[in-house]
Amino acid sequence: MMTTTxxxxxxxxxxxxxxxxxxxxxxxxxxxxxxxxxxxxxxxDTMNTYSTGYLADAQHTIIEGLxxxxxxxxxxxxxxxxxxxxxxGGIVVSEDGQSMTITYTLREGVKWHDGEDFTSEDVxxxxxxxxxxxxxxxxxxxxxxxxxxxxxxxxxxxxNYDSIVPDFASxxxxxxxxxxxxxxxxxxxxxxxxxxxxxTGPFMATEFARGQYVVLDRNPDYWRTAENGDxxxxxxxxxxxxxxxxxxxxxxxxxxxxDMVVKTPYNQAAQVESFGGYELIVGPLLSWGHLDFNFENxxxxxxxxxxxFAHAIDRNVLIQAQGGxxxxxxxxxxxxxxxxxxxxxxxxxxxxxANRILDEAGYTMGEDGIRTKDGERLSFEYVTAAGSAxxxxxxxxxxxxxxxxxIEIVPDNRAGVxxxxxRYNGDYDLYYGRWITSADPVYSIFYGxxxxxxxxxxxxxxLDAVFETVENSIDTETRMRxxxxxxxxxxxxxxxLPLTTNVSLITVTERLQNFTPNPTNMTNFVxxxxxxxxxx
Amino acid sequence: xxxxxxxRRLLGAIPLLFGISLVLFTIIHxxxxxxxxxxxxxxxxxxxxxxxxxxxYGLDDPVPIQYVKxxxxxxxxxxxxxxxxxxxxxxxIVLRLGPTLLLGGISMALAFCLxxxxxxxxxxxxxxxxxxxxxxxxxxxISLPVFWSALLLQLxxxxxxxxxxxxxxxxxGDGSLSDRLLHLIMPVTVLSLATIASWSRYxxxxxxxxxxxxxxxTAYAKGRRETAVIALHALRNxxxxxxxxxxxxxxxxxxxxxxxxxxxxxxxxxxLFIESMNGRDYPMLMGLxxxxxxxxxxxxxxxxxxxxxxxxxIRHG
Numbered sequence: 001m002m003t004t005t006x007x008x009x010x011x012x013x014x015x016x017x018x019x020x021x022x023x024x025x026x027x028x029x030x031x032x033x034x035x036x037x038x039x040x041x042x043x044x045d046t047m048n049t050y051s052t053g054y055l056a057d058a059q060h061t062i063i064e065g066l067x068x069x070x071x072x073x074x075x076x077x078x079x080x081x082x083x084x085x086x087x088x089g090g091i092v093v094s095e096d097g098q099s100m101t102i103t104y105t106l107r108e109g110v111k112w113h114d115g116e117d118f119t120s121e122d123v124x125x126x127x128x129x130x131x132x133x134x135x136x137x138x139x140x141x142x143x144x145x146x147x148x149x150x151x152x153x154x155x156x157x158x159x160n161y162d163s164i165v166p167d168f169a170s171x172x173x174x175x176x177x178x179x180x181x182x183x184x185x186x187x188x189x190x191x192x193x194x195x196x197x198x199x200t201g202p203f204m205a206t207e208f209a210r211g212q213y214v215v216l217d218r219n220p221d222y223w224r225t226a227e228n229g230d231x232x233x234x235x236x237x238x239x240x241x242x243x244x245x246x247x248x249x250x251x252x253x254x255x256x257x258x259d260m261v262v263k264t265p266y267n268q269a270a271q272v273e274s275f276g277g278y279e280l281i282v283g284p285l286l287s288w289g290h291l292d293f294n295f296e297n298x299x300x301x302x303x304x305x306x307x308x309f310a311h312a313i314d315r316n317v318l319i320q321a322q323g324g325x326x327x328x329x330x331x332x333x334x335x336x337x338x339x340x341x342x343x344x345x346x347x348x349x350x351x352x353x354a355n356r357i358l359d360e361a362g363y364t365m366g367e368d369g370i371r372t373k374d375g376e377r378l379s380f381e382y383v384t385a386a387g388s389a390x391x392x393x394x395x396x397x398x399x400x401x402x403x404x405x406x407i408e409i410v411p412d413n414r415a416g417v418x419x420x421x422x423r424y425n426g427d428y429d430l431y432y433g434r435w436i437t438s439a440d441p442v443y444s445i446f447y448g449x450x451x452x453x454x455x456x457x458x459x460x461x462x463l464d465a466v467f468e469t470v471e472n473s474i475d476t477e478t479r480m481r482x483x484x485x486x487x488x489x490x491x492x493x494x495x496x497l498p499l500t501t502n503v504s505l506i507t508v509t510e511r512l513q514n515f516t517p518n519p520t521n522m523t524n525f526v527x528x529x530x531x532x533x534x535x536x
Numbered sequence: 537x538x539x540x541x542x543x544r545r546l547l548g549a550i551p552l553l554f555g556i557s558l559v560l561f562t563i564i565h566x567x568x569x570x571x572x573x574x575x576x577x578x579x580x581x582x583x584x585x586x587x588x589x590x591x592x593y594g595l596d597d598p599v600p601i602q603y604v605k606x607x608x609x610x611x612x613x614x615x616x617x618x619x620x621x622x623x624x625x626x627x628x629i630v631l632r633l634g635p636t637l638l639l640g641g642i643s644m645a646l647a648f649c650l651x652x653x654x655x656x657x658x659x660x661x662x663x664x665x666x667x668x669x670x671x672x673x674x675x676x677x678i679s680l681p682v683f684w685s686a687l688l689l690q691l692x693x694x695x696x697x698x699x700x701x702x703x704x705x706x707x708x709g710d711g712s713l714s715d716r717l718l719h720l721i722m723p724v725t726v727l728s729l730a731t732i733a734s735w736s737r738y739x740x741x742x743x744x745x746x747x748x749x750x751x752x753x754t755a756y757a758k759g760r761r762e763t764a765v766i767a768l769h770a771l772r773n774x775x776x777x778x779x780x781x782x783x784x785x786x787x788x789x790x791x792x793x794x795x796x797x798x799x800x801x802x803x804x805x806x807x808l809f810i811e812s813m814n815g816r817d818y819p820m821l822m823g824l825x826x827x828x829x830x831x832x833x834x835x836x837x838x839x840x841x842x843x844x845x846x847x848x849x850i851r852h853g
Contacts, residue, residue: 043807043811045620045621045622046621046622051622053620053815133588134592136588136589136592136622137585138581138585138586138589139581139585140581140582140584140585140588141581141582141585144582144584189622190622190623194622207708209803210628210631210632210803211631211632211635211803211804211807211808212704212705212706212801212803213704213708215708215709239708241704241801242801242803243703243801244798244801244807245798245799245801247683247687247799248690248702248703248798248799248800248801251687251690251691251694251695251702251703252694252702252703254695255690255694255695255698255702257694257701257702257703414568418567418568418569420569420573421568421569421573452583
């Protein structure tokens with residue numbers, strides 16, 4: 001685990017003495033009560049987890065799924081009693097190996113916030129509701145490969161798939177279960193559920209003031225108890241305040257109007273220490289910054305040029321430019337995933353080597369310091385997000401580093417949809433961006449020949465074949481091997497240069513206990529039940 | 537001024553608004569990208585889901601057909617559904633219009649009450665210390681960026697003194713009058729500052745022109761006191777140039793104050809517009825921009841009427 005951390009350090013420092021005094025045992029009584037004020041920088045569009053265009057920070061405290069990813073991006077059971085696997089019989093692959101069946105056993109005694117029982121009907125309903133074309137929602141992946149759902153009794157759900165779906169847990173049923181008794185036969189696009197959803201989670205939606213805040217109150221009948229028998233959750237109230245301006249966000253921390261900010265801007269994080277009473281937690285994030293090559297450009301289609309790029313870029317400088325927070329990576333699979341292969345080939349920062357490769361490949365140095373081949377200069381248009389200070393700094397550094405090996409970079413930055421359009425259509429030579437993924441990402445959409453997000457015109461049949469294996473196999477060992485192949489092929493063929501993995505900087509009041517950052521797209525609020533505030 | 541003038545102006549506004557709507561619709565569709573691109577950053581959104589959304593919002597029709605559909609719905613009062621939130625555009629706008637009118641209205645009223653005496657006094661005492669002080673203050677007010685003065689106020693009153701909430705419209709679970717007033721103080725101050733500065737300059741220059749007129753000398757010759765000359769003879773005429781500016785500024789209220797609303801987390805129209813623009817939420821953008829256009833057209837008509845009321849020599853016939 002790489003929850004680095006200043007929190008660990010702080011605790012070690014502060015608790016060190018106390019620990020020594022108490023002989024190594026820390027017996028802290030958990031306090032009930034209190035309000036935690038959280039600052040969000042985006043405007044919540046809808047409280048429905050399946051149709052929101054954002055990560056559903058507030059929503060995940062209300063609505064629970066069958067499974068959820070924990071702080072190590074591993075799935076753990078929530079409303080199901082265990083994570084189905086082939087080993088425990090939860091997943092059964094058909095004899096021909098072409099389809100599978102997953103059986104969930106549901107937790108008994110769970111009640112919806114309105115007091116109704118949670119049953120298998122709700123699970124089946126959620127699948128039907130989400131896959132219904134009339135329901136406008138973007139998070140529908142996972143619904144199309146299910147052929148039918150059987151509910152032999154209230155606490156058993158049998159899901160039949162038409163294919164092998166190893167990432168079955170990434171969206172459907174994990175994003176949340178919807179209440180059948182409230183929503184059956186209703187129009188999900190306009191239902192009041194989208195404002196004040198009814199879930200089974202530790203907190204209940206009390207008020208949603210659009211553009212202002214969401215208020216969530218403690219669910220007194222929550223199904224979970226702590227290990228010591230305490231009825232969960234501890235906190236009385238969670239308030240998510242919508243604060244679109246990052247300066248104001250910092251102001252509200254200083255004035256104690258906010259207790260927690262999950263997206264502290266990198267360039268303002270240094271201030272946090274001076275506020276007093278807050279700690280800055282550096283959490284891992286399933287995100288990686290990458291420089292993509294467009295294969296339509298004949299120079300970039302030459303592996304020698306791509307290798308020269310790989311040797312010419314010094315990641316340490318990129319990290320320094322981002323406040324020292326990100327970490328260098330060599331694989332598109334970020335190290336927190338179990339499928340990360342540390343033997344993935346690596347390109348040392350070595351401008352000499354880059355120059356040698358380019359010389360050998362026939363790119364001769366011109367008088368202006370830029371190499372040419374067949375009379376054409378080695379000059380590329382580089383697209384990244386205009387207005388994003390971090391991304392533009394990275395661009396400047398990469399420009400300077402590549403100038404050292406005789407490659408010219410011309411910035412052509414765009415913002416918002418213009419940027420996305422360029423990325424989709426491959427309207428660039430080089431593209432720098434970041435991907436943030438779920439706990440079990442499907443990499444073929446980025447680098448597969450038919451990948452929806454492959455705007456760079458990259459096609460490698462060998463890689464496509466490995467993607468095919470990964471996406472149709474449930475066997476951990478097969479997948480592990482295939483993931484190693486993916487990482488090796490990408491590192492050797494270099495359709496993209498993975499540069500740094502980003503971190504999330506969470507500012508939180510020192511009073512908040514039992515908080516651990518969650519790196520997945522299920523947000524830091526996927527497991528809030530045991531959070532509590534210590535005495536002031 | 538006649539009723540027929542008013543009717544003619546209002547009827548004349550209808551083709552104008554059609555023209556505006558056509559231009560706006562064209563421009564927002566010419567801007568690169570589309571409403572579904574926000575989902576492009578999310579790798580778990582499937583192509584099928586996007587197709588369903590596209591079909592549902594009629595985004596796969598050619599743009600001219602989309603325009604005709606939008607227009608024929610708009611004419612009968614159906615503003616469409618927001619693509620970003622899935623809720624009716626009109627509901628969203630009405631929800632945001634209240635806070636915006638509250639903030640803008642109070643700021644403008646305050647600005648008018650302060651700009652008028654400041655402009656008049658500095659014109660009447662032209663060249664005096666007072667005039668110089670007001671002029672300096674006005675230029676400072678015009679030049680200070682809103683986000684900077686907002687940050688400064690937040691630092692002083694929220695962090696150092698702890699007297700005022702730094703942002704938001706009301707506290708959770710409160711919303712009493714005093715709570716709302718406390719939340720209003722800083723945004724109103726920031727928003728009215730620049731307006732006071734610019735309006736007082738217009739009023740000052742209008743006043744200086746008028747004070748040099750023959751009829752003012754006549755009024756003094758009759759033995760009237762200065763206050764009476766200014767209030768009864770000069771003020772009405774001096775206001776005419778300022779009226780256009782004030783009328784247009786008043787209308788811009790309904791378009792929201794983007795920066796002030798963002799810095800103070802005020803749930804108004806300005807923020808809604810920015811959100812909608814970033815997401816290329818076409819129906820919402822059209823609704824907001826048409827509302828703004830209607831406002832500007834009406835404000836011009838009102839300004840014309842106000843001229844005639846202030847100066848009987850101006851007649852519309």
